[in-house]
């Protein structure tokens with residue numbers, strides 16, 4: 001098979017697990033990991049690794065040509081909370097990296113793109129529960145604005161230049177292998193670390209903040225599933241709604257208490273509360289399930305068990 005994959009942002013939370021998954025599937029030498037910084041040594045040694053700035057068009061093109069890349073997964077981005085602190089940097093990174101890849105595909109230097117969008121594309125005027133695939137979208141965060149704009153450009157490049165671009169609106173993603181950085185949903189990872197270490201957690205969102213979430217294995221299966229789907233089955237070229245579970249901090253704390261009965265959670269909401277309040281509570285992903293057979297597997301309680309078991313072992 002001619003397929004050769006480049007992952008940009010491979011040392012990040014999603015990139016690390018995606019790289020490992022794709023290397024197992026296609027062979028180590030067929031998956032080129034890249035990031036602006038070096039990652040875990042074992043991970044970098046397992047297959048080809050390039051230091052790469054996603055905003056540097058010439059550098060990205062050079063890696064694409066040298067490694068005869070066919071598919072690119074662009075996982076580099078500045079997430080919601082950090083983006084509020086550095087609005088222009090976030091806009092530059094999130095948009096320029098996308099244009100670099102879209103333009104390489106337009107010029108037929110690569111065949112297929114995966115680009116992650118987010119539930120952050122929705123805003124205060126969007127219906128909060130079972131948010132439909134197509135609805136009002138008035139994002140109020142820099143990150144959300146960049147993702148919504150990105151979605152429009154993806155659809156435009158598909159319609160105008162025939163670019164095969166595929167995308168998912170990720171909910172909050174929970175994993176134990178690599179820490180996330182700068183997101184609003186990150187509390188749902190940190191809480192497991194603190195539960196094991198201190199049996200208490202101070203949450204930066206309030207008790208009732210329900211948000212859509214997903215365990216990383218489901219997210220990786222969805223990502224690769226979408227990339228492997230037949231072209232004719234992909235009906236959405238902006239980005240697909242995707243859902244697994246929704247919970248608030250009180251509910252995840254209750255799930256942790258089934259393993260650590262004296263675990264305590266307290267609340268000190270900060271600027272991230274307003275970001276979370278602008279996002280949906282649950283997502284309708286009927287279209288993804290119908291078009292390319294998406295199915296999630298992991299529930300909140302199953303995820304709690306996996307998280308606690310694995311974090312206990314690694315500590």
Ligand code: AKB
Pocket residue numbers: 079080081117118119120143170171172173182183184185186
């Ligand atoms: C964030 O919290 O910024 C991300 C996201 C929902 O896209 N996890």
